[in-house]
Amino acid sequence: MIIKASSKDYEVIVNNNFDVIEKLQIDKDTYVVIDKKLYNIYVERLFNKIPKDQLYIFESIEENKTIESALQICEIMTNIPAKRNAKLISFGGGIVQDVTGFVANVLYRGIHWTFYPTTLLAACDSCIGGKTSLNYKKFKNLLGTFYPPDQIQICTPFFKSLSEKDFESGLGEVVKFNVMYGEKGIKKVEENINLLLARDEKTLEEFVYNSLAFKKAFIEQDEFDRGIRIHLNYAHTFGHAFETMSNYVIPHGTAVAMGMIVANRISLMRGWLKESIVNRIENVIWKIIHVDIQSIPMNMDVIMAAIRKDKKQTSTDLTAVLMKPDMSLLVVHDVKTSEIKTAITYLFDNLRRK
Template identity: 55%
Template sequence: MDIVSRFKTYSVDFVDDLQGIATLSASDETFFVLDRKVYDLYKKELPAFPEGRLFLINAAEENKNIDTVLQICEQMTNMASKRNTHLVSVGGGIVQDITGFVATSLYRGIRWTFYPSTLLAACDSCIGGKSSLNYKGFKNLLGSFYPPDEIFIYQNFFRTLSPRDYCSGLGEVVKFNVIAGEDGIEKIERDIDAILGHDYKKLQQYVETSLAFKKKFIEKDEFDRGVRILLNFAHTFGHAFEVSSNYAIPHGSAVALGMMAANYISVQRGFISEDYALRIEKVCHKILQNIELQKEWFDDATIIGAIRKDKKQTGKNITAVFIQKEHTLGIYHDVKEQEVIQAVNHVIDISQS
């Protein structure tokens, strides 16, 4: 699959091994950044990296900041190569955010290859070019657009994911199918049990269709000024749930909870039927079984505060994306705090039922 960007046309390919990394390590121009867990798990499949050209990251939200970026840049500037330096990163969304920021900043942009190691990164964030850093308690406040030149998806990485992280990745898969409308919902209703049962052949089909679905949006609106904003469905609430739980709720799971909250408001506004929202909730429940939700994570003031700090908010009123009639999506700038509180209470009630 090729993605057309204003920066470049970049590719997404599925690979059966990590031989490509071994080949790249032979080049004097290549620098590697890896998630430390991935490195430990796959050390036997990975090459012996040249001295001074490997940086290992503990992939935690508190490390997704400018300090980590500068540490990597410091090490990379010791290399003889400059603008022809090739950055190769292996990891999930946190590693992608950090290395994407490095790739766009160092020498005003260098070649970048990315191997997503999580289902969440492979089915969603690996394309689209967004790189974001947390800053002074604000999630994703600093950021840039700069896609990798090449993306290689090695599905064996998904086999060593924890149940929590595997299901988190499915949050975005479900979201894409919900956005796709009735046909997408019927498909995910039919196949979710098989995917949860680790049917990797079927999972690959959903990764491919998720990327193909997102491709249409990002090629039309690469810089998030128009139709691409619709992909933020469930994220206004999902990001708030991440923050309020101090990231104990992983991103994809937070998106699943965010869908429940957004759909509750859609029902209350008469956009969709209660039965339609319930169908989506049933699928979301299945991918939330590995998260033990704590009531204190859903404090009203904390949730509202997190939403208001979200960079997508543009004014005094709260902005969110909702499913409308005929299963289309719409952006609404008139969401009231009371609607949010009622939606959050609904999520608490159904999660504990």
């Protein structure tokens, strides 16, 4: 699949094996960044040929998604003789992507970069669209640029070693894309949810590809997120608040799945979505989210404050992307605090019962 962008067109290749990694030649102009957990799991099988002085092992925690980490990698990479022709190859999830994308963008004003998304979330969603983000002080994703990789190589066998929590987080985004697609997408995900949960490779390959194809249409029309791309924010206004208030114990995709429940319940209250559709979507979501709500202090006022702080909120009225009766998406600027609170109370009550 080719993604068109103003800086360059770039390709996403979905592989059902590791051949491309086994054949990798690391020349002297290449530097490799690998997620620490991933490295430990696959070192013998895939990574033991990489020279140690061309390898950076990155611990993927939000606290490391910083300008300091990016600068450290930049500094090491200044030892590469090729300078502007230096090549960066990174393996990992969204955290490695965000940091290495930033490095690839700012070092010498842009170097070659190949990204191997190794989480389902990065593969089905974040790897395309070109966003790079760093956390600054207590602000999530405050710093960032647009810089897509030259090439994206997805190797689906990587998903086998993901923890249940990270795998389910990726499924949250997969389900979100299918729900956004409408009735057909919902039916497809209903039919395949058990195969997805069983990590069936063929099914995952198909859903990853279709998720990316769906996102491609939005990012190609609105590369810099000034218009139609806001629709991809469906479920995220609420999701981001769950992520931050749980201090990232609830991972991104799971928080988005929770956000979908909130958004759809508001649509239901407004008479925009039929109860039968809302229930069908929720039945899928309950299968993919396992949040121990008792262990996370969920304070409604803190959540409301977090929603108000979301960078997409530009006025005192709350803005969210909601689904209309024909299942198309609409950016709504008049969402009431009371609507959100009712929907969140419904979500928490159900999570408590699980």
